[in-house]
Amino acid sequence: MDIIYLLLPLSLVLVIVIVWAILWAVKSRQFDDLEGPAHRILMDDDKNDE
Amino acid sequence: MSTDNCFHCGLPLPTEDNYTVNILGKQRAVCCPGCQAVAQVIVNGGFERFYDKRTAKSQTPETSTDHELEIYSDPEVQSRFIRDIDEHTNEVTLNVKGINCGACLWLIESCLAEVRGVESVMVNYTTRRALVTWDKDTTTLQRILQKFRDIGFTAYPYEYREGATLLHGERDQQLRRMGISGVLGMQIMMIAVALYFGKTSGIAQNYELFFEWISMLLALPIVFYCAQPFFRGAWRSIIHKQPSVDLPVSLGIGIAFAASVWATITATGDTYFEAVAMFVFLLLAVRYFELVARERGLDAVSHIQNSIPTLSTRIDEQGNLLQTPATRLKVNDHVLVGVGARIPTDAVLVEGATAVDESVISGESDPVSKQVNDELVGGSINLDSPITIRVTRTHDHSTVSTIAYLAERAQSAKPRFVQLVDRIAVWFVIGVILVAAVVAAYCWWYAPERLLTTVIVVLVIACPCALSLATPAAISASVGALTRRGIVLLRGDCLEKLTQISHVVFDKTGTLTKGELAIDEIDLYGSYSEMEVLSIAGALEASSTAHPISQALVKALKDKNNGLRAAQKVVHTAGGGVTGTVLDKSYHFGSQQFIEEKLGKEVAEACSTSQQRKKGTTVSLLANETGVMARFHFSDELRPEAKEVVTQLKAEGKKTSILSGDRHQAVTKVAAAVGISEYHAQLSPQQKLDQLRHYHADGESVLAVGDGVNDAPILGAALVGVAMGSAVDLTQAAGDVVSLNDRLTDLNYLLKQAEKTRRIIMQNFIWALGYNVLALPLGIVGLVPPWVAVIGMSLSSLIVVTNALRLSKRQTSPARDLGDINESLAYA
Incomplete structure (x- = not known):
């Protein structure tokens, strides 16, 4: 069970990464428009390829 | 796609006129020149696949005059919306009407990107706003707005008010707090499950301590960063001596955290880090969703409100016409007001005669006729013919502004309202804390061996988590x-x-009432059918689209699925009526007095004024050269x-x-x-x-x-x-x-x-208070082990939140609810 002394601190590192990701996402306005990108991905192509 | 509807906007096609556009290799019928022009621009720009991709019909383009956008060339007006990024680049946020589906995003972004000078366009689908930046030496705001119109959308600059920006910053801050408390809380929860198992089936002490220390580490940011708003609110309420819900919340967090830290450091007793984390997260989430709901509401309102000053046509001493914002008109300025335009500010009529719609100010639904020297109220709409007016009061002192001032002052005189329920909660909590203190003192003297467990259990039971969630959770759901x-x-x-x-x-x-006139009934004289007189009257009035009577006729014709014909040689007589030729025959349409003048004889027997008074309606007559054909009764439709x-x-x-x-x-x-x-x-x-x-x-x-x-x-x-x-x-x-x-x-x-919300809040209160009151004596006598108290505390909060969520269930017409708000955003 001593592996727990390694795994828990490791999970803390993971938590730090996730927290950083949240801060980044809020800062770069990822939460501003939660609907648009879902539509945009379907439209995002060159207008002349027919 | 039925053949009877417009290919662009989906409205029924007119019976007589025929407009087509070649889209996607086929001639498609559209309903009006507006749709035709827009569709043509889209096709010519090479974006015709828009029609292939869209999932909803587009909005019918708004008819606009060319002058409407000129106001945006005024520097004073511009400074309210436009932000400078650097010396060459400008930025503006626009409210865009008419975005119905994802293809609209694509169309707007690709079309606008082709305008010379436009550097970037980002459309936010949720708020229906576009952020546009452009090179100010190459293009202008006016040209960008025009481009939106060309492709069938209407864009208005969005004025960043102080409040909106503040709300936005607050939302980001809250999002960060909620996110972090969620992630850390999850981690603490995971460790807590291990500890729960330890409680029942045994755990080595070194592991237990290790788990507790990690939990404490994780809980630190939650208490000192995420829960900060609660502490700050509590501090404020102490300074102002006005107990708020933040006070018990802070006490709860503070006590549970302090007890857990003590237990961890001294390696005795239980920890409650997971309860603290869950509580903070739930409370933050509830407050966040309330904020988002309010922000969405304000967004929707901002799409309706548009604080654009109206542009007026000033005539200077030399007789030149100058476009001037209404706010900058001075007393004695002469202003030309076209048909269908708003009178910019209080004034007197100096040239011409007309009828105006003053309903917005007086609440009176019928048009009022105005002659030279009559006073005009700013904000009313000129209906019949162009007039020249002389300004008597500046915009700031006009009737409308006076009423605005009255409204502002009235608000401060609102009846006082005390949120009684929350007050009770606060005092209850303070009472419970006092009880806990008394119990602690008692144990200190008489039963020191039970001191720690008892005090902690009492404090955990007394912790007002559920109580402080009761109101905000219900209100936010509602x-x-x-x-x-x-x-x-x-x-x-x-x-x-x-x-x-x-x-x-x-x-x-x-x-x-609907605030618009509708035909009550039509009395017929002679051998004409209702349809005939309706279409003749409609044809005569077709040109004055701003007039309520004309709108009523057009609507009636549309309801009967009949196209609108246009009359020739139409002559308006201000405040009286209209004369014109339909299918080579001459007709008159207007008030009784007007018809009598035209026919040169009395028509009293056809229409008694007393009858018209009694019914509270407006009456218009239709006549040909020989006599009255029909009498129309209009009234404001209920x-x-x-x-x-x-x-x-x-x-x-x-x-x-x-x-x-x-x-x-x-x-x-x-x-x-x-x-x-x-x-x-x-x-x-x-x-x-x-x-x-x-x-x-x-x-x-x-x-x-x-x-x-x-x-x-x-x-x-x-x-x-x-x-x-x-x-x-x-x-x-x-x-x-x-x-x-x-x-x-x-x-x-x-x-x-509102009634339902009140009921849920009451239920929540009774539950939360009841739990505290019942469990407290049990805790004091030592019948409740600490871990049961913790589970009770979390469960209690959960029940309160779940109960509140019942308010957000959709009761009536479930399918329409979400559609409605989207609709109002899209068409607002």
Whole structure:
């Protein structure tokens, strides 16, 4: 069970990464428009390829 | 895609005219030149695949005059919207009308990107706003707005108000706090599960301690960063000696955390880090969703409000025409007002004669005829023919501005309202904490060996988590449900106020009625059919689209599925009527007096004025060269739901009354039709306010519903003011609630929802208080082990939140709720 002394601190590192990701996402306005990108991905192509 | 509907906007095709555009390799029929032009621009730009991709029909392009956009070349106007990024680049946020599906995003972004000088375009689908940056040496805001129009969207610059930016910053901050407390809380929860197992089946002490230390590490940011707003709020409430819910919340967090830290450091007793984390996360989430619901509501309102100053055509001494914002007109300036335009500010008529629609100010639905030297009120609409006016009061001192001032002042005189329930909670909590302190003191003296466990158990049981979640959770769920239905609460406390309403005051025009004329009945003389006279009258009036009578005729023709014909040689006589030729025959259409003049004989027997007075309607006659053909009765059409709404209010034991600025006859008629016995007519805004104060003095809690500028003061002064969606900006701002979908039935729904919210809050309180009161004695005598207290605390919060969530369930017409708000955003 001593592996727990390694795994828990490791999970803390993971938590730090996730927290950083949240801060980044809020800062770069990822939460501003939660609907648009879902539509945009379907439209995002060159207008002349027919 | 049926062949009978416009390919672009989906409206029925006209019967007589024929417009087509070649789209996607086929000739497609469209309904009007507007749609044709827009479709052509889209096709020519190489974007015709838009029609392939879209999932909803587009909006019908708004007809606009060329001058409308000129206001944006005025530097003073520009400075309100445009932000400088650097010396060459400008940025603006635009509210865009007409975005219905994802393809619209694509169309706008790709089309705008092709405009020379535009550097970037980002459309936000959620808020229906576009962020545009451009090189100011190459292009102008005007040209960008024009491009939006060319492809069938209407864009207005969005004025960043201080409040909106603040709200935005606050939202980001709260999002960060909620996110972090969620992630850390999850981690603590995972460790807590291991500890729970340890409690039942045993755990080595070194592992237990290790788990506790890690939990404490994780809980530190939650308490010192995420929970900061609660502590700050509590501190403020202590300084101002006004207990708020933040106080018990902070106490709960503080006590549970301190006890856990003590237990961890001394390696004795239990820890409650997971309870602290869950509590902070739940509370933050509840507050965040309340904020988002309110922000969405404000967004939707901002799409309706557009604070653009109107542009007026000033005539200077040399007779040149100058485009000037209405706010900059000076006394004695001469201004030209076209047909269908608003009179920019209070003025007198110096040249021409016309009829104006003053309904927005007076509440009176019929057009008022104006001759030279007659006074005109700013904000009214010129209906018949172009006039020249002389400004008598500047914009800031005009009647409308005066009413705005009245409304603003009225708001500060709102009846005081105390949130009793929260006060009780605060005092209860303080009492419980005191009890805990007494118990601790007792143990200290008489049973020191049980001191720690007992005190901690008592404090954990007394921890007011569920209690402090009771109100905000219910209100946030309720606000969300209402916003989805298109009912926007501008002020947070009005849900509680709504439950006290005893008297509902209605405005007439635009509130109980639709605010637009409709044909009541047609009396026929001679051998003409109703259809014939209708289409002739429609043809004569076709050119004056701003006139309410013309709109009523056009609507009636449309309802009967009949196309509009245009008359030739149309001559308007101001304030009287119109003469024109339809299919080579000459006709007159207008007031009785006008027809008598034209025919040169009395037509008294055809239409007695007493009869017209009695019915409270407007009458117009149609005549050919020989005599009267038909008599049209117009009246302001009642909203179909009005009677039902009033009946329901009465059934709930609420008093109802009408305060209107309109004539006695018209008000009497409407009052009788909806079944309201108390009504007052011909009231000025000040008189309305006096009447309302009279009600207040009688101890009644008044809800006021209205839409016109003249209603703004009473909406502001009433306990709760509800503005209809069609209301002007000023009135919406004065109210507490805006019904975006402009439905009167929203009123019943709103009152019902408020009542339901009150009930849920009460249930939550009884549960939370009951739990605390019952468990406390058990805890004091030592019957509750600490871990049971912790689970009880978390479970109690969970039950309260789940109960509150019942409010966000959609009750009536489930499918339409979400559609409605989207609709109001899309078409607003």
